[in-house]
Amino acid sequence: MCEVICIANQKGGVGKTTTAVNLAASLAVEEKKVLLVDVDPQANATTSLGFHRNSIEFNIYHVLIGTKKISQIIQKTSIPTLYLAPSNIGLVGIEKEFYSQKRNGRELILKKKIEDVMDVYDYVIIDSPPALGPLTINALSAAHSVIIPIQCEFFALEGLAQLLNTIKLLRKEINPTLEIKGLLPTMYSAQNNLSRQVYADLLQHFNGQLIKEDDSKDAIAIPRNIKLAESPSFGKPVILYDVRSQGNIAYQSLARAILEKRA
Ligand SMILES: Nc1ncnc2c1ncn2[C@@H]1O[C@H](COP(=O)(O)OP(=O)(O)O)[C@@H](O)[C@H]1O
Ligand SMILES: [Mg+2]
Known part of the structure; x- marks a missing residue:
């Protein structure tokens, strides 16, 4: 069974x-067959994997x-x-x-396309743009x-309440089984007071919604880590750039948490 996971937040x-x-990348290294779908016109996921945005025809x-x-792209x-x-910047024209399109069904265009290859992959990960526009709605649907x-x-x-509300509406109207896998604190820095405070607030108000590898472990937070920022310029996921970096270790534990939940 293929699981489709959307990464979303309308903030950039x-x-x-x-x-x-x-x-x-971490799921793929665990020998899962993974399709990363880039639906952001900025195509950062595409370039992060070493593709020059204009060298791909389709x-x-x-x-x-x-x-x-x-399957052709x-x-x-x-x-x-x-x-x-x-993806490619040309995707801005899609809106x-x-x-x-006729009103009914335009939120489900991406879903229909992904369904064509669902039997081939264990996971489909969708990277969405920084807006609650039609592309993100298609990704969540x-x-x-x-x-x-x-x-x-x-x-x-900021904006989280609006995103959660959009998810609630989508559940009601389009995608009743859409599950919130979790909130994922990112760019966490233990040396920074504000960062620690935000993490503490998340633990206090959203504890049940944070992602854990298992119940004995702390909620996963992705540390601020220079290797994560550098690896896209080498066209590589961090696991191929610096396997021992804290950034990689954190994303591998996120992948294990996802695998665990399904087992
Ligand atoms: N954990 C992290 N540590 C250091 N830099 C990070 C981390 N996560 C993201 N970045 C950097 O922050 C910037 C924004 O991250 P990105 O993943 O592109 O955000 P979004 O897709 O939400 O716009 C990028 O330059 C990225 O390399
Ligand atoms: Mg992005």
């Missing part, structure tokens, strides 16, 4: 792409408008069981296309579950 710069790329835009099948990556459905990265900074929880 909170660690969505970093989480999507490194969770996908991308998720062509899938969403129906001129290509998803999927790229191999440097991890044998990790595959990428790339207009979506709104010209296609998903079994969602991970919400929360940056351990001032204004961390």
Whole structure:
């Protein structure tokens, strides 16, 4: 059974792409067959895996408008069981296309495309753009579950209520079984007072919603780690860039938590 996990937060710069790329890579290294679907027109997940955005002829835009099948755009990556459905800046044009569709069903376009390859993959990880627009709505509608990265900074929880409300509405109208896999504190720095305070607030108010590898362990927080910031410029997930870095260790434990939940 394939599990589709969307990484979402309408705020930019909170660690969505970093989480999507490194969770996908960590699951793939655990010998799961993983498809990373980039639906952000900024295509950061695509470039993070070493693809130059304009060197790929067809991308998720062509899938969403129906001129290509998803299987026709999927790229191999440097991890044998990790595959990428790339994005491109041209994807910004999709919103207009979506709104010209008849009202019913336009939220489910991505879901239908992913269904074509669901029997091939163990996990599909979707990286979504920093907005609650049609692409993110399509990503959440296609998903079994969602991970919400929360940056351990001032204004961390800003927008969270709106996102949770959108998820509630989607459950009511489009995707009744959408599960919140968890909130994921990102860029946590134990030396920084504010960062510690945000993490403490999350523990206090959302304890049940944080992700744990198992009940004996602390909730997973992704540390602020330079290797995570550097690895995209080498076109590699952090596991291939610095396997011993704290950033990699954290994403591997996130992957194990996800695997554990399904076992
Ligand atoms: N845990 C981390 N430690 C250090 N830098 C990080 C970490 N997570 C993300 N970054 C960096 O912060 C920036 C924003 O992260 P990104 O994953 O692109 O966010 P989003 O996709 O939500 O916009 C990027 O430059 C990224 O490399
Ligand atoms: Mg991003």
